[in-house]
Amino acid sequence: MSEIESLIWLIHRIYTFVIIAYVLLSWIPNARDSFIGEMLGKLVEPYLAPFRRLIPPIGGMLDISPIVAIFALQFIAMGLIAVIDFFI
Numbered sequence: 658m659s660e661i662e663s664l665i666w667l668i669h670r671i672y673t674f675v676i677i678a679y680v681l682l683s684w685i686p687n688a689r690d691s692f693i694g695e696m697l698g699k700l701v702e703p704y705l706a707p708f709r710r711l712i713p714p715i716g717g718m719l720d721i722s723p724i725v726a727i728f729a730l731q732f733i734a735m736g737l738i739a740v741i742d743f744f745i
Contacts, residue, residue: 659745662738669734673727676701680723704730 679697682688689698708722708729715721 659741661741661745665734665737665741669730672700672704673730676705676723676727676730 675697679689679694679701682694682697688694705722705726708726709720712720712722712725
């Protein structure tokens with residue numbers, strides 16, 4: 658595995674954990690209004706917004722868009738690595 662592939666997987670892993678942390682903050686009252694919640698929101702919301710527009714909450718409460726977003730992030734990382742492997 659090249660250094661570029663390792664870097665892509667590292668960025669993928671970190672951003673996945675950021676998404677998970679942001680989702681877990683929704684379970685704690687007023688946690689998203691804290692400094693950390695706002696910082697994570699600025700990092701995650703631009704990526705999650707298109708998924709939330711496409712996938713409505715199930716039963717009005719259960720939001721599965723972060724799960725779909727994480728799967729999409731996985732495919733993006735694999736696609737980038739495939740393109741890099743093709744040219745290198």
